[in-house]
Amino acid sequence: MHVLVVGSTRGTGNLVVRALLDRGHGVRAMVRSPEQGSALEERGATAVRGDLEGSLGGVVAGVDAVAFCAGSGSQTGPDATLRVDLHGAVRVIDACVEAGVGRFVLLSSIAADDPMRGSAAIRHYLAAMHARDRILSASGLAATIVRPGGLTHDPGTGEVEVGIPVLGARGSIPRADVAAVMVGCLERDDTIGATFELVSGRTPIGAALDQVASSLS
């Protein structure tokens, strides 16, 4: 499989790049500058120039799937959330529709189903996640939407808990486990159409994705 990873230079997206390469997939990593690309290319990915706030170029052309993990992060304001997290995702979704790239796995957030569930401090962020999840769902793409709890830098455990569509409680999860779940979704067409919440738990990732797949049948 040849996958475009958006948000490839850090966080979960960077771990998705590594997990895809480890499993023998081809990775195209979208970067804003050549410097960002060199570390990814050393690992075996192909870096391509694209900017969620500028020209996307032809970043999606020819890939089999997109893993969208980009976020503007906590160092910028809600205006960047709108421009990057929301509209950047919308533009990549539209580019996929136009280019005929069918498969799209989106990194969202727990409680994105209902931003009113979130605290006042993060409700605006959840509003952006909610809107882009809906726009992806309405796009006609073969989508899977992964909504993890609080992301940690802990090592992955390979064991999670999924809530389809929601969990009964909040929780956290290592980014490495989220990345493994996203790669698992990319490898499994039986997760197409699913939206689920994800935290650390006691179910091996493969079995958790079996639960996701059964929820669709």
Next chain:
Amino acid sequence: MHVLVVGSTRGTGNLVVRALLDRGHGVRAMVRSPEQGSALEERGATAVRGDLEGSLGGVVAGVDAVAFCAGSGSQTGPDATLRVDLHGAVRVIDACVEAGVGRFVLLSSIAADDPMRGSAAIRHYLAAMHARDRILSASGLAATIVRPGGLTHDPGTGEVEVGIPVLGARGSIPRADVAAVMVGCLERDDTIGATFELVSGRTPIGAALDQVASSLS
């Protein structure tokens, strides 16, 4: 016709309330506090409590249509754009779907079709407009989306120019003319499904809406 106006206390929405009442329609005006409601009730509207950032109550139940004109304005930040302009609209759209209220006229913005057309200063705002326009279009409601240029407080002229879906240039328009166009859309089922840009011009509003209607046939 019995219309819920969201964003009824000021700006274009307040003028929509007046125009609807002038034309003999029933108006339910959503307000956050009783004080906001009294001036509207003196004019002949029925004020109902609802908060785009809190409980919507049953504001949409039983109306024939919704005119959504709310915006968080320029005194608050992009976080409010996300919570109010974007997610507040999404919640009202969902409430309409749930309550079986079919008709929805949305006040959007010129260039909302492509936020990258906007200046860096307003691109985040256009991203919110773009997302909510798409979510409305995908909702199944009988929608009309009105995308005016820069809003002025000048008196209405009754003459406009429409771009279906876009105009070739920017421009401005008095809020009163936008309100008249929104009421015209509510009265004309042949504008259902239309999205158009709107600035001041030389075409009487009725003839401009004829152009909008013909674009759909």
